[in-house]
Amino acid sequence: MKKCKNILLYFVALITILIIIILLAVRFIFWRDDTDNSETVINEVTVDYYDLEDKLELKDSSIYKTDIQQELEKYGNYSSSVLRFQNNLIYGNYLSKELMNIVMLTKGVWIYDVISKDFDYYEYPDGYRIWDFYVLNDYIYYIKLELDFESDLYMWEFIKSDLNFENKINIESGCVKSSVDFPKLEVDDVTGKVYVYFVSDDIRYNDDILVSNVGEFKICVLENDELIPLVTNKYDYTNDTGVYLFNTANTFKVYNNELIYYEITNNDIGTVKVLDLLTDKTKIIYDDIDVNDWNVSELFIGNDLYYLTLLSKDDKNNGKIISVLKDGSVINIVNSKGSKKSSILSNDYFVIASHDTFAIFSARNGSYKYKLGLDTNDYMENTLSDGDNTVIFKDRDGDYYVVTIN
Numbered sequence: 001m002k003k004c005k006n007i008l009l010y011f012v013a014l015i016t017i018l019i020i021i022i023l024l025a026v027r028f029i030f031w032r033d034d035t036d037n038s039e040t041v042i043n044e045v046t047v048d049y050y051d052l053e054d055k056l057e058l059k060d061s062s063i064y065k066t067d068i069q070q071e072l073e074k075y076g077n078y079s080s081s082v083l084r085f086q087n088n089l090i091y092g093n094y095l096s097k098e099l100m101n102i103v104m105l106t107k108g109v110w111i112y113d114v115i116s117k118d119f120d121y122y123e124y125p126d127g128y129r130i131w132d133f134y135v136l137n138d139y140i141y142y143i144k145l146e147l148d149f150e151s152d153l154y155m156w157e158f159i160k161s162d163l164n165f166e167n168k169i170n171i172e173s174g175c176v177k178s179s180v181d182f183p184k185l186e187v188d189d190v191t192g193k194v195y196v197y198f199v200s201d202d203i204r205y206n207d208d209i210l211v212s213n214v215g216e217f218k219i220c221v222l223e224n225d226e227l228i229p230l231v232t233n234k235y236d237y238t239n240d241t242g243v244y245l246f247n248t249a250n251t252f253k254v255y256n257n258e259l260i261y262y263e264i265t266n267n268d269i270g271t272v273k274v275l276d277l278l279t280d281k282t283k284i285i286y287d288d289i290d291v292n293d294w295n296v297s298e299l300f301i302g303n304d305l306y307y308l309t310l311l312s313k314d315d316k317n318n319g320k321i322i323s324v325l326k327d328g329s330v331i332n333i334v335n336s337k338g339s340k341k342s343s344i345l346s347n348d349y350f351v352i353a354s355h356d357t358f359a360i361f362s363a364r365n366g367s368y369k370y371k372l373g374l375d376t377n378d379y380m381e382n383t384l385s386d387g388d389n390t391v392i393f394k395d396r397d398g399d400y401y402v403v404t405i406n
Contacts, residue, residue, distance in 0.1 A: 043366060044333040049354050052368055059360055059370035060406040068112050068400045071119045078107050083132055085384035085392050086187060088115050093130060103147045106130040114390065114402050122163055132185045134194060138163060141194060143183045156183055158196060160225055172227050174200030177213060184248050190256040194222040197252045213237040217245050230275060240267045247296060255301040262296045270296060272308060285324045302348040307363045309342055323363035332366030343385035345405065351383060351391050
């Protein structure tokens with residue numbers, strides 16, 4: 001009996017020791033995690049770019065003038081615009097000058113390969129505006145836009161057709177009251193998947209008086225010619241309640257299975273969110289943006305950071321350039337003077353049109369590094385890049401240039 005009792009005491013002591021070891025191990029693990037995941041470090045500086053501009057070192061670059069404008073003139077004397085620059089391809093629109101409003105008529109769309117210098121033109125015979133388009137597997141996916149003058153509503157359709165704009169399939173359609181809610185296409189450079197942002201307004205009148213306007217916002221992925229919703233929100237314009245996405249032309253981006261967007265709640269607080277398209281998890285990377293004082297002008301997804309630019313509503317020359325490391329450990333905030341329009345370059349570097357020159361900005365370090373020997377007064381600010389050290393510029397005469405930065 002005594003022997004059994006000793007064995008029992010032995011096991012009790014052993015179990016107690018094991019419990020203590022486990023508790024100490026757990027405590028150590030949590031202590032280690034707290035150390036590794038310490039509070040985010042926020043580095044904030046103020047830079048007067050006007051003073052800095054003359055001090056920046058010139059960065060070598062090569063530039064060549066494309067024959068895009070000459071090719072387009074073969075199809076008439078119209079106005080050209082660029083929609084995207086992706087995988088060495090420039091996607092553009094050729095617009096009629098006859099109807100001078102936001103839904104100018106599309107005469108054709110075009111694609112230019114900056115490597116082979118091949119130019120493809122697709123004549124559009126239907127007499128509407130193509131707001132955005134993308135060519136995939138010998139089909140054109142495009143957003144058709146039409147202004148209904150009687151109701152003053154913009155009617156849109158997301159359509160798939162062959163390259164001659166025949167054999168059409170209507171994938172989605174809707175109407176919006178405001179031009180800021182026009183749909184947008186985004187294509188993931190890495191996966192090649194197509195994503196679409198759109199709004200469909202539910203507008204109700206009583207004796208020709210607008211009594212209700214509720215917009216349903218969606219971000220969808222295109223799968224088997226169907227749009228599968230990923231993000232859905234509603235906003236009641238009449239009562240200013242709900243959630244809506246803002247400035248999606250510049251703040252809705254997709255890269256390497258991540259989707260970034262900017263939403264505003266109850267017309268008050270702005271929040272930047274990222275959706276992981278592999279895990280379907282959403283995280284907030286920057287919030288509590290005072291929408292009364294600041295506009296989020298651009299969002300980008302870099303290799304291992306996110307990048308935001310904010311512009312003051314009171315002074316367009318005052319802005320913030322913000323980078324957030326993807327592990328959340330560091331946020332760099334640069335308060336900088338100078339109107340800023342950015343394009344991602346590579347390795348988390350950006351080209352910024354600021355004041356008289358184009359500067360190269362390091363988002364990781366939160367600082368300006370170099371400048372290019374190009375005058376911003378000679379080129380339009382809507383520069384485009386495909387993230388491979390190559391940037392597209394359009395000059396004041398309508399000609400397009402390809403600039404490769406060494």
